Amino acid sequence: MGAATSSITSKGQVTIPRALRQQLGLARGSRVSFQLVGDxxxxxxxxxxxxxxxxxxxxxxxxxxxxxxxxxxxxLLTP
Known part of the structure; x- marks a missing residue:
């Protein structure tokens, strides 16, 4: 798959393209981690x-x- 782009909303949110979500098994509620690597x-x-x-x-x-x-x-039972 080639590069995909997405816009950042005013809340800092981005949409991960559907094909990538499907390939990685990401569904609603899935968690992701972010790491800064160089630039x-x-x-x-x-x-x-x-x-x-x-x-x-x-x-x-x-x-x-x-x-x-x-x-x-x-x-606990009484006779």
Whole structure:
């Protein structure tokens, strides 16, 4: 693909051409990183250094102390 151009809006925004977005897998909400290299700016798809866990386990924190590993929930039931 040849060079593509885009205008900068009054808010400093630019539109990445569709063909480039498709080639890089960028969709609405995708993040990009900017780096100044000499006299130009490099824009790259942003990828977290550590991938997000598949399950989400451990992402939420509770203010309550953890339960002991040997806790039996049946002990909460009254006979």
């Amino acid at each position: 130009h700016i490099e824009v790259r798809p942003w990828r977290p250094e550590q991938p997000l866990p598949a399950s989400g386990f451990g992402l939420l924190r509770s203010p309550r102390p953890p339960l002991p590993a040997d806790f039996d929930p049946a002990s």
